[in-house]
Amino acid sequence: MNTSSSSVSSLLDRRGFLRLGAGVVAAASAAFEWGCNLTTRSCKSVPPNPFVAAGKPLLVVVEGEDLRAMLRAGIEALGGLDPLARLGREGIFRGNYVAAQPFPVTTAPEFVLAVAAELKRAGLSKTSLFDAHGTRLGAAIPPEHILRRLGVLDKLTQGGVPVLARDFSDPDEFVFVQNPAWPIAKPVAVHRLLDAAPIVVSLPVVKRHVWVNFTCALKMHFGSVSMADRMLVHTKVRSGMMHQRLVHFADTVRPQLNVVDARAILAHNGPGLGGGAEVVPGVNKLILSGDMVAVDAYCARLMAQHDETFTLDMVAPQLRHAADLGLGKADLDAVKVVEISA
């Protein structure tokens, strides 16, 4: 008894407590360092692009006015979605929901539902929309606030596509991944759900971007990583690091299929309305491919046709970097482009 109370009192005296505190700090620091290092893993491994023809990535461009007919014709030209169905029974959609402004600033809900219906026809039992553009740390900006204001949340839920709106600040939501080939040797925190998903289908829109000039299949993956990563990149805009980092963000997700809704595009400025940004209607195209670099290379040309202030040089650094990392083909001569009408 005496021994016990003396050991307790020695623990609680100043010297004992100082030692204990120092030990606790050392243990916590070690645990933190250990946790940081050990939880950094390689980027997820994905099977090679299933949509190829004669060894070249296939890129299908469908022109038309009936969304569902265009989509169906595009999927048929792509060779069907069976290769996706072989990867798993559930798929996750990634849309672009950077602001509470309608298409073409954000992915249209009817477009998501149309692609979901095609995936269901192909044999997938469930598709969900993932988005992370908010945090529970602010009452005005919960993760679902943009989706709710756009009506996407209600429309998709009613249409049988659950919405997974996640907190972009919660460290528990992420896994740290890194590719040794990245010139910036720092890990990226990618959302756990996207890292684990066997099938990710990306649904980009085509827009100009105030800092990186262009946003489509690559840049949209800013929404796939933590707010910490996004903020760190935004603090170094002038260094040109953003062009590289957006490619790394896309590398952490590597969607198996990209279906671009280019029925209209956002020209002159972006990624939201205002600041001279202008919606160009009547483009009336859908672009489908398993190669997100080819998609961006094609859509950049599309932008150049409709925006006289845009040139292909503006997007060349990110496309070159993405091609160097093996994310796809930046040279459209190395891609089989199929253009059809529906």
Next chain:
Amino acid sequence: MKKVVRPVFLAPIWAFLSPTKVSGDETQQYRRHSLLLWALAGLSFSALGWIAGGFLGSWAPRTACAVGATAIALGLLNRQPRIALVGAVSAAIVSLAAVQIGEFFFSPLLAWPVAALVIGLVGALAFRRRRTRIAFIIGAPLLGSAGFLAGMLATFLAAMQLNDSRVAAQTMLGGAVGFGVLLMTGAAIAGRWLDATRAAGEMS
């Protein structure tokens, strides 16, 4: 010149942080370590509370555990286990409620100043003099909030310098640490300077 000016400039600050007492014909520096001890206890308890809360869930349990752990540190260093227990439980419950309310009004971050106020109210019982109690009740939410913001800012600036999202992802942990450090340092200073006859850390 610098060597002379710097000590003259820093001397009052150092004297404030490390009060001395005159004992006989020699001046002894004492209680110097206590300030460090209290700050260190605030740092380690709040950090461990935050990390432990992560096993229970997200923002709400993390916040509750961090503020509860800080209250425990305060009570234990005051040799008041009951105050430690009451402070921890009440701070945790109130912070949980504040997080819930904050999700609808302004921000769950409101939980930090609210929890600091609760710690101030309960922790004040450990002081004997009324002025110390009042000062601690008023100062606790201010110190807690300032520490939380400073901790978050420091962590994010460090992350920017290191360009490392692993560090940036711990911004809230930095805030919790700042909360614990400043609150406990404030308690130590209040005890030393305002509760002189029954100084903090020397209670029985």
